[in-house]
Amino acid sequence: xxxxxxxxxxxxxxxxxxxxxxxxxxxxxxxxxxxxxxxxxxxxxxxxxxxxxxxxxxxxxxxxxxxxxxxxxxxxxxxxxxxxxxxxxxxxxxxxxxxxxxxxxxxxxxxxxxxxxxxxxxxxxxxxxxxxxxxxxxxxxxxxxxxxxxxxxxxxxxxxxxxxxxxxxxxxxxxxxxxxxxxxxxxxxxxxxxxxxxxxxxxxxxxxxxxxxxxxxxxx
Ligand code: SAM
Numbered sequence: 001x002x003x004x005x006x007x008x009x010x011x012x013x014x015x016x017x018x019x020x021x022x023x024x025x026x027x028x029x030x031x032x033x034x035x036x037x038x039x040x041x042x043x044x045x046x047x048x049x050x051x052x053x054x055x056x057x058x059x060x061x062x063x064x065x066x067x068x069x070x071x072x073x074x075x076x077x078x079x080x081x082x083x084x085x086x087x088x089x090x091x092x093x094x095x096x097x098x099x100x101x102x103x104x105x106x107x108x109x110x111x112x113x114x115x116x117x118x119x120x121x122x123x124x125x126x127x128x129x130x131x132x133x134x135x136x137x138x139x140x141x142x143x144x145x146x147x148x149x150x151x152x153x154x155x156x157x158x159x160x161x162x163x164x165x166x167x168x169x170x171x172x173x174x175x176x177x178x179x180x181x182x183x184x185x186x187x188x189x190x191x192x193x194x195x196x197x198x199x200x201x202x203x204x205x206x207x208x209x210x211x212x213x214x215x216x217x218x219x220x
Contacts, residue, residue, distance in 0.1 A: 010042050013054035017041075021056040022074045029078040035104040036074060041067075043125050044095040063115050065210055067095040068157060072189075072207060076178045079191045079204060080153045082106050089170060091141035092157035092212065096122025100131050102155070109134045110151070112141030114213060142214030144170045151175060159187045159209040164216030168199055180209040184218060 018037055027033060042053035044067055049059045058066035077098070080088070082105040093099055093113035099122060103109045113119040116138045123136055137146055144166035145151070154171050156164075156179035163179060171177050171194045180187035189207045192199040211218040 010040060010053060014041070017054040017056065017070050021071050025071055027071070027074040027078055029081075031082070031105055032074055032078045032101070035077075035101045036070065039097070039100045039104065040129070041070065041097055043129065044097040044100070044122075061095045061118065061121075063118065065094055065115070065118060067097050068209075073098050073101060075204065076155055076157075076189070077101050077105065079178050080155065080176055082153065086152035088153040088155065089145055089151040089167070090155050090157065091167065093119050093122045093136070094157060096126050098155070098157055099134060100126060100129065103131045103133050106153070107133065110137070110145055110149075111135070112137045112139060112145070114138070114140060140214040142166070142212055142216035153177070154179075156180070156212060157209070158212035158217070159184060160212045160217050163192065163199060164212075164214075166216060168194075171199075173197065178204075180207050184211050 018033055042050045045053045045059055056069055056071050058069050061067050086106040087108045088102050088106045090099055090102060090109055090111040093111040099109055099111050119136055119138045142164045150170050150172045152172055152175050154167055154177040159180045173194050175194050177192045179190055181190050182188050187207050189204040190201045191204055192201040213220050
């Protein structure tokens with residue numbers, strides 16, 4: 001991990017990411033662009049990959065998992081239309097980078113990760129960055145948040161064969177859910193709105209994510 005005092009080292013490459021990879025590909029939500037200008041992605045990337053922190057691709061974070069491509073993080077976040085008042089459930093904490101962006105843009109983030117080592121590392125980085133409006137859980141996020149609760153927004157950051165029913169049930173009426181849905185090698189990124197108790201889905205684009213392993217995801 002890089003020094004947290006070294007705040008300016010990556011500013012130029014972060015601005016290239018904003019202008020070229022995000023604005024240049026249609027990310028227009030000013031709050032999303034501001035959050036991604038502020039959050040140091042290099043803090044979430046393993047030391048041997050920090051030089052590639054602002055390249056527009058996923059990077060390994062250990063245990064066979066990846067930190068998502070910046071464009072996809074921006075696209076998924078933009079599709080959630082966050083205004084600052086929302087409670088957001090995130091399934092797949094991973095490195096914690098997407099969590100940091102969500103926490104900057106929403107009231108509270110509840111995030112679930114299957115691997116304790118990833119959750120603990122993400123918690124350490126987010127604590128150092130003093131991002132505190134986050135509740136963490138370790139376990140199978142395909143079963144939803146551990147307590148009975150409904151959320152304004154849900155984001156699934158790993159591929160699911162279908163929207164897990166417990167997550168559909170934990171989405172508030174009028175709420176939005178974004179997820180990569182499809183086969184284990186390729187998925188559609190979908191945005192769904194809950195209307196009259198039913199999810200109305202639209203496809204945003206094709207994508208490729210690691211699998212969500214769990215009772216309502218893929219088998220191990
Ligand atoms: N958005 C994250 C980031 O910025 O680093 C990347 C998420 S990574 C593509 C997907 C994550 O989902 C992995 O960390 C993986 O361990 C986690 N995951 C897979 N199955 C899960 C499950 N059933 N419950 C919770 N997390 C799960």
